[in-house]
Amino acid sequence: MPRRAFALGNRWLIFYLAFLSAFAPLSTDMYLPALPHMAASLHTTDALSSLSISCFLLLFALSMLFWGPYSDKAGRKRVLLLGSALYVVSSVAIALSSSIESLLVWRGIQAVGSGGISAMSLAIVKDVLRGPVMARVITWIQTITILAPMLAPVIGGLLLTFTSWRGIFICLTACGLLAGGGALLLRETLLVRTEGGLARMMGRIGYVLRQRGFRNLLLIFSAVCMPFMAFLAVSSYIYQGIFGLSPQTYSLFFAINAGMSLLGPLCYGRWFADWPLRRFFSVFLGIIVLSGLGLLCMGHWHPVIFALWCAPISFCSSATRPPSTVLMLNQLSTDTGTMTALINSGGLLFGSASMFLCGLSLWPDSVTAMGGMACLAGLATLLGWRWVDGRGLYRKQA
Numbered sequence: 001m002p003r004r005a006f007a008l009g010n011r012w013l014i015f016y017l018a019f020l021s022a023f024a025p026l027s028t029d030m031y032l033p034a035l036p037h038m039a040a041s042l043h044t045t046d047a048l049s050s051l052s053i054s055c056f057l058l059l060f061a062l063s064m065l066f067w068g069p070y071s072d073k074a075g076r077k078r079v080l081l082l083g084s085a086l087y088v089v090s091s092v093a094i095a096l097s098s099s100i101e102s103l104l105v106w107r108g109i110q111a112v113g114s115g116g117i118s119a120m121s122l123a124i125v126k127d128v129l130r131g132p133v134m135a136r137v138i139t140w141i142q143t144i145t146i147l148a149p150m151l152a153p154v155i156g157g158l159l160l161t162f163t164s165w166r167g168i169f170i171c172l173t174a175c176g177l178l179a180g181g182g183a184l185l186l187r188e189t190l191l192v193r194t195e196g197g198l199a200r201m202m203g204r205i206g207y208v209l210r211q212r213g214f215r216n217l218l219l220i221f222s223a224v225c226m227p228f229m230a231f232l233a234v235s236s237y238i239y240q241g242i243f244g245l246s247p248q249t250y251s252l253f254f255a256i257n258a259g260m261s262l263l264g265p266l267c268y269g270r271w272f273a274d275w276p277l278r279r280f281f282s283v284f285l286g287i288i289v290l291s292g293l294g295l296l297c298m299g300h301w302h303p304v305i306f307a308l309w310c311a312p313i314s315f316c317s318s319a320t321r322p323p324s325t326v327l328m329l330n331q332l333s334t335d336t337g338t339m340t341a342l343i344n345s346g347g348l349l350f351g352s353a354s355m356f357l358c359g360l361s362l363w364p365d366s367v368t369a370m371g372g373m374a375c376l377a378g379l380a381t382l383l384g385w386r387w388v389d390g391r392g393l394y395r396k397q398a
Contacts, residue, residue: 013124016182018141020080021121022148023087023114024060024348026175028053029152032236032254033247034165041165044100046237047359052104053233054355056111061348063115068123068341069201072194076120076127076337077186083116084180091173095166110172115345117179122340126329127189134329136269139322143265146258146318153258157251194335204338213394214331214339220384221324222346226377227288227370228317229351230358231257231310234366242367243303253307260311264318277323277396278389284316285382291316292374299367306367313374331395350377 031038032053039049071079090110097103121141129137159168194201209215235257239250272280294309328343329336354373363369388394 013186014137014141015144016186017121017124018144019182020117020179021141021145023118023175023179024057025145025148026152027060027110027114027172028056028232029148029254029258030156030172031165031168032153032232033157033251034160034168035236036240036247037160038165042097042100042103048100048104050233050359052100052107054352054359055104056107056114057229057348057355058352059108059111060115060118061345061352063112064119064341064345065205066202067116067119068337068339068345069194069204069335071120071123071190071337071341072204072335073196073201075188075190075193076124077183077188079116080120080183080186081180083113083120084176084183086110086113087117087176088113088173088180091169091176095169095173113176117176119337119341119344122325122329122343123337124186124189126336126340127191135322135326138325139265139269142318142321142325143262143269146262146265151255151258153251153254157248160247190337204335205342208332208335208338208342211332214328214342216384216388216393217324217328217331218342218346220381220388221320221328222350223377223381223384224285224288224317224320224324225347225351226354227292227313227374228261229348230354230370230373231313232351233355233358234370235310238306238366238370239303242300242365243306245303253303256307257310257314260315261318264315264320265322267315268319268322272319273323277327280323281320281385281389282382284320285378285385287312287316288374288378289382292371292376292378295371295374296368299371300365310370327394 035049035053036046038052039046042049067079067083087110090106090113093106094103094110097106122138125134125137125141155171156168159171194204209218235254236250239245239253240247245253291309291312295306299306299309325343329339332339354377358366358369358373363372
């Protein structure tokens with residue numbers, strides 16, 4: 001790592017990068033307990049209120065497809081400053097919104113700013129680290145990052161005891177200010193910049209996607225995100241609507257599930273890092289499928305039963321993140337910003353699709369939607385991994 005890559009020291013840089021990568025869960029999970037209250041305050045429906053999550057994630061993912069190539073040309077620091085400015089302004093505007101239409105517009109702008117912030121975390125890691133050290137740092141960052149969805153809804157539930165949903169967005173404004181302040185302390189980590197205009201810059205996305213190894217892995221491991229993102233979309237309505245829990249009790253159930261996500265990378269680094277990748281991914285993706293079947297059969301019985309079947313999904317999904325991320329990053333030695341943007345946006349695009357699918361009327365209820373998504377996505381990724389690995393359709397060094 002370069003000397004003084006961060007003004008406060010390189011150890012603090014790791015915490016800062018983890019904070020950057022947590023912007024998506026911070027921007028969604030913190031106000032999940034407030035969704036019903038927000039809908040009532042703005043005199044709108046639950047469906048329109050939920051659009052503030054699904055549309056945010058969609059635009060967040062799409063914006064990174066611009067920010068990643070742009071950072072390869074303009075540098076990581078400039079993208080962080082621009083993204084932070086958009087995030088702060090939009091967060092204040094959301095807190096002042098008087099209609100759902102206004103809120104959705106500003107949430108779109110907030111998503112674009114957040115995409116610029118989050119897209120830089122992995123890019124900076126690959127700029128300054130290589131080999132086993134990079135793998136360990138990615139595992140640690142992703143472990144810390146998973147604390148965000150565990151703590152955010154709990155904080156949101158506590159905030160609702162003395163403020164409204166608007167106060168939650170004021171807190172998010174402070175997060176944007178911290179991101180921008182950290183960018184001022186960062187030394188530019190990009191050493192070699194891409195040249196050319198906008199068309200050539202965006203054309204690097206096509207170049208990266210034409211690399212067979214990266215493309216295959218991107219499709220498979222982006223789909224792994226679908227069951228957990230489905231949980232984000234329906235959990236509030238399942239716990240509060242079907243099971244009749246309070247926002248505060250729901251936030252605790254959500255935190256328990258997120259705690260299983262936290263254990264995933266920790267357990268991978270402690271016990272599973274030496275497993276052959278073929279066995280590791282096959283076992284963990286298979287557990288997701290089995291958990292989905294459990295939800296379909298028993299998820300309606302009780303909130304505790306529902307939580308017990310969701311926990312393995314969260315654990316296995318998060319455990320696959322460090323090895324799959326390192327594996328994808330090792331497929332190319334150039335276009336780091338573009339590659340990390342595709343990794344980040346791929347999971348969110350697939351996840352947004354799962355949130356949309358869960359809202360369709362083809363499911364009899366939200367529990368069935370959650371279980372069905374886990375079964376279908378888990379089975380598709382398991383078969384895809386076995387096919388790609390069996391034919392050697394990627395570079396196997398990790």
